[in-house]
Amino acid sequence: MIQIHVLQGAALVWSAEDAREIRERFRLVGTLAGALARKPRQNTRLGLPLQLLPEEARLLAELGAAVLVTSIETQLLAEGEESTQASKVEAYQQELEENYQEQQRLAAAERGALLAQLADHIAEGRARRREQRGETADAVKDSGLLDSPFVLPHGSMMVQLPTAQCHPGRVKQVDWTSPSPAWPYAGHPAHETRYQVFRELWGRGYYLSGGSKFGGDFLVYPGDPLRFHAHYIALCCPPGTPLPLCALVAAARLGTSVKKTLLLCSQSTDGAVLFTSLQWSGLQ
Structure with a gap:
């Protein structure tokens, strides 16, 4: 569930x-x-x-x-629950420390392998700098960088952030x-109309998403929105709520400018959902 x-x-x-x-x-x-x-x-x-x-x-x-x-x-936790909670915190802290030590070991091994691969280039660069400074070239390879200890800062540690649990509380x-x-939506006329429209279009196989960015209630897609553009802008009109002519013209012109059809959605007296599509005839 x-x-x-x-x-x-x-x-x-x-x-x-x-x-x-x-x-x-x-x-x-x-x-x-x-x-x-x-x-x-x-x-x-x-x-x-x-x-x-x-x-x-x-x-x-x-x-x-x-x-x-x-x-x-x-x-407030009961007496028995406090000790249980403390043991869980201690186990979590121990797991974090184990993760840190493991990441420290892996980072040190990766750094050592990279330095070993670049050891010759590092030695050549140091020899050139000594030569430029007029120092005597040292024939012994300087391995101080390879032998230096490595400490992974705690701030660089990767931490898993759980977003879901079996028992979230x-x-x-x-x-x-x-x-x-x-x-707060139950029984609200606007929500009831929106839901009936949503369920009717969803039942016909369409995908729907919020349509506020195009001035409507829903955007209606013929398939998955990752593959298709929306074909319709659904504007829900609750029964008895007036729709000003200027708002209707603005919604229709916006739909046309983004190459979508405005879909006026309302309910009849028997509860059936009615749809009216609007397009500018000059673009047919």
């Missing part, structure tokens, strides 16, 4: 295996929102957690493939059918 951690409306997946299953099995894209451990100051490529749209998280919950959970506030299940601070 996939665990989706929700925090103030944000649906996050921390497990790499779950993120892969969500994309390959359920055709849900999501957005990677975490920084890479080796390059935390860049935002070109991101990593876990995978942030899902509210509609994606609800769809997985309705299909029975996932459960929404939220963390329980940390409570105390969690409780969130009821996605009723509103709560962790899941």
Whole structure:
């Protein structure tokens, strides 16, 4: 069962295996929102957690493939739990020290092999510098660099940062059918319309992602977004909510300028999802 951690409306997946299953099995894209451990100051490529749209998280919950959970506030540890926690910390520190010693050994061996390979070049360079300074050339090879001790700085040590655990802490299940601070969408008219549109298009085999960058609710792809461009910009219109003419014209012109079709999505009185596509006739 996939665990989706929700925090103030944000649906996050921390497990790499779950993120892969969500994309390959359920055709849900999501957005990677975490920084890479080796390059935390860049935002070109991101990593876990995978942030899902509210509609994606609800769809997985309705299909029975996932459960929404939220963390329980940390409570004071009981007497027996304190000693257990201390032993876990001690074991973790010991494992870190063993990893450091292993990396120290491997780095020293790699440095020694590189210096041995460059020993002749180093000796030639030193001889040229002695000759330039007018010193007597020493026929004995200087091996001081090869024999010098090597210490790996602790700051250069590679540390594994776990992003998913079998027991990530105390969690409780969130009821996605009723509103709560962790899941405020339940029963909201705009969310209900968006979800019905999302499920209808997903059920027809399309891939969907957030469409805010093009002024819509969703971008609709004929296949995996890694291989296809979006064909439609889906704009959801909740029942009874007016759509100003200037907003409609702006959305249609934006869709045309990025070579996509604007898809107006709404629900009829019987709950069926209706679609209306708009394109500028001059571009036909």
